[in-house]
Amino acid sequence: MVAEDSSVIQNLTKRILSFQNYEIISMKNGKEVLDYLDKNDADIILMDINMPVMNGIDCAKAVRALADKTKSSIPIIAITGNAQNHTVDFFHSIGINEFLPKPLNFDLLVELVNKYTQN
Amino acid sequence: MTVLDLTHLNAVQKDYVQTIKKSSETLLTILNDILDLSKIEAGKMQLKPQPIYLENTLSKLYALFSQQAKIKNIEFNYLINPDVPMYMEADETRLLQILSNLTSNAIKFTENGTVNITIEKLRTTQKGTNIMKATISDTGIGMSQDQLPLLFNPFTQLDNSSTKSFSGTGLGLVISKQLCEMMNGIVGVKSKLGDGSTFWFTFEVPEIAPFEVENKNTNSPQLVVDFKGLKVLVVDDNLVNRKVATEILKNHNCQVDTAVNGKEAIEKITENDYEIVLMDIQMPIMDGIAATIEIKKNSTKKIPPIIAMTAYSMKEDRQKYLELGMDDYLPKPIRVESLLSKINEWVHKVDGLKPFSMIKESEIIENEGVVEEAVVNQLLKYGGKEGLLEMWEDFDIETSMLLKLSEFAFAKKDFTQLKSYIHTIKGSSGTLGITKVTKVATLLDNALQHESNKQVSDLLTQLHIAFHDFLVYYKK
Numbered sequence: 001m002v003a004e005d006s007s008v009i010q011n012l013t014k015r016i017l018s019f020q021n022y023e024i025i026s027m028k029n030g031k032e033v034l035d036y037l038d039k040n041d042a043d044i045i046l047m048d049i050n051m052p053v054m055n056g057i058d059c060a061k062a063v064r065a066l067a068d069k070t071k072s073s074i075p076i077i078a079i080t081g082n083a084q085n086h087t088v089d090f091f092h093s094i095g096i097n098e099f100l101p102k103p104l105n106f107d108l109l110v111e112l113v114n115k116y117t118q119n
Numbered sequence: 120m121t122v123l124d125l126t127h128l129n130a131v132q133k134d135y136v137q138t139i140k141k142s143s144e145t146l147l148t149i150l151n152d153i154l155d156l157s158k159i160e161a162g163k164m165q166l167k168p169q170p171i172y173l174e175n176t177l178s179k180l181y182a183l184f185s186q187q188a189k190i191k192n193i194e195f196n197y198l199i200n201p202d203v204p205m206y207m208e209a210d211e212t213r214l215l216q217i218l219s220n221l222t223s224n225a226i227k228f229t230e231n232g233t234v235n236i237t238i239e240k241l242r243t244t245q246k247g248t249n250i251m252k253a254t255i256s257d258t259g260i261g262m263s264q265d266q267l268p269l270l271f272n273p274f275t276q277l278d279n280s281s282t283k284s285f286s287g288t289g290l291g292l293v294i295s296k297q298l299c300e301m302m303n304g305i306v307g308v309k310s311k312l313g314d315g316s317t318f319w320f321t322f323e324v325p326e327i328a329p330f331e332v333e334n335k336n337t338n339s340p341q342l343v344v345d346f347k348g349l350k351v352l353v354v355d356d357n358l359v360n361r362k363v364a365t366e367i368l369k370n371h372n373c374q375v376d377t378a379v380n381g382k383e384a385i386e387k388i389t390e391n392d393y394e395i396v397l398m399d400i401q402m403p404i405m406d407g408i409a410a411t412i413e414i415k416k417n418s419t420k421k422i423p424p425i426i427a428m429t430a431y432s433m434k435e436d437r438q439k440y441l442e443l444g445m446d447d448y449l450p451k452p453i454r455v456e457s458l459l460s461k462i463n464e465w466v467h468k469v470d471g472l473k474p475f476s477m478i479k480e481s482e483i484i485e486n487e488g489v490v491e492e493a494v495v496n497q498l499l500k501y502g503g504k505e506g507l508l509e510m511w512e513d514f515d516i517e518t519s520m521l522l523k524l525s526e527f528a529f530a531k532k533d534f535t536q537l538k539s540y541i542h543t544i545k546g547s548s549g550t551l552g553i554t555k556v557t558k559v560a561t562l563l564d565n566a567l568q569h570e571s572n573k574q575v576s577d578l579l580t581q582l583h584i585a586f587h588d589f590l591v592y593y594k595k
Contacts, residue, residue, distance in 0.1 A: 008513045008547035016501045050542055081546040103549030106497050
């Protein structure tokens with residue numbers, strides 16, 4: 001799942017990951033992510049931090065608090081333009097597994113997604 | 120100014136020179152236009168509509184008045200509504216003339232306030248043209264109701280006492296009104312004494328398809344070429360011409376000597392080995408033609424090619440100089456590009472050297488500055504050429520929208536919203552390797568931390584320009 005309000009980054013990740021045979025579901029904000037997870041599932045979430053309606057941090061916290069154990073443990077990779085605003089420890093403390101800074105490095109993106117979807 | 124611009128200037132100085140250049144260009148045009156008032160009145164004035172990119176026109180206006188506004192501590196902004204078609208056919212000079220008149224008035228009668236210019240589209244006519252409206256509003260001294268009808272009369276300034284505190288001929292509004300009528304538009308004003316004035320005018324323009332806009336903000340294209348110590352003699356009695364030619368040549372690694380007349384030129388050529396001589400025609404003591412004949416007749420050593428420099432630009436003149444023994448001809452005023460390509464031509468004509476690569480600096484900036492090749496290659500790897508173009512198209516669509524939203528957020532002083540838009544632009548341009556846009560967006564992001572109006576407004580303009588450069592690049 002790609003949660004990102006910029007359609008540029010949205011389409012870009014979609015294109016890159018589809019190329020690696022991933023199936024992509026696109027969400028525009030944190031609330032859409034939660035609504036979707038209510039009835040469906042995902043193997044990994046790429047989560048932009050700056051999103052309208054519900055930002056990535058609140059959304060990550062909410063995902064981790066879900067009752068369904070499988071859903072609450074979906075790996076989350078944060079995408080952020082201002083990594084310096086948050087520490088790695090902070091991301092880990094709210095349950096974000098890794099973070100990718102913008103501008104995105106495509107190889108790293110593919111590598112991380114592969115790593116967390118291996119099992 | 121051309122010479123000043125060629126010296127090594129820091130960014131701030133460069134910016135000042137650019138501003139002076141732009142301002143003087145525009146002012147000169149306007150001055151000429153004012154002289155044309157009689158023409159309008161005699162019904163002899165004709166508009167010369169040409170394709171324009173509205174953003175460029177407004178940024179010229181901005182450059183012309185931003186210094187003045189700054190001095191008077193006026194916040195000066197312009198806003199083009201999102202639904203305005205940017206590409207249109209209009210007489211830019213005349214449009215700028217009206218806008219300048221109204222803007223200069225607004226600034227003249229405002230102190231420590233705001234001057235805002237907005238452009239909007241009112242409607243599309245049945246023949247498909249657009250009726251546009253420009254509004255210039257200020258928070259200045261304003262006018263009372265009974266003063267308003269007098270405004271558009273020739274030579275009327277409201278304060279007619281001998282101690283009047285504002286300069287001006289009082290012609291500006293009359294000219295504006297008449298020019299506006301020629302554009303099928305009308306002029307209007309709303310004002311309250313002590314509470315600012317709002318002038319507006321409408322004009323009718325056909326919308327046209329987007330075209331590549333020559334970026335007037337950059338210097339005229341400069342040639343990057345290294346002449347590797349080529350020895351050149353510049354002969355001209357005019358100090359400015361000598362200086363211009365010398366600076367240009369030195370910047371491209373020529374060793375330059377100068378002489379002020381034909382006699383001095385002959386002495387120098389006898390003593391030194393020059394590879395090229397640039398020779399003015401009209402000079403005191405001994406003119407260029409006499410000197411050339413003398414040099415070619417008497418010299419025992421290898422004679423360098425002599426290139427005539429002159430303002431006489433008739434074809435027959437050119438032929439005449441060649442017949443009199445000059446090797447080539449270069450028209451005045453001296454232009455960087457023509458001078459360098461002429462020299463380059465002769466360098467390999469004489470020595471059979473391979474031509475230096477003549478690359479336009481503007482092309483380098485376009486190619487190297489707009490996008491980052493490494494990222495483009497990465498994108499090609501994942502998406503191929505088709506994918507790359509699609510991603511750029513996405514960026515085009517999204518960023519166009521975000522820029523418009525940003526302008527609105529800025530006009531409403533909603534910095535939080537503005538910041539989030541700029542963030543998105545910064546992130547996506549960075550990821551797609553659209554370097555120039557990323558750079559400006561990053562600067563803007565920083566400026567937003569300090570919420571400095573002036574800086575934010577300048578950088579927003581620059582962001583538009585950077586984005587526009589990208590569009591030009593990608594549509595190619």
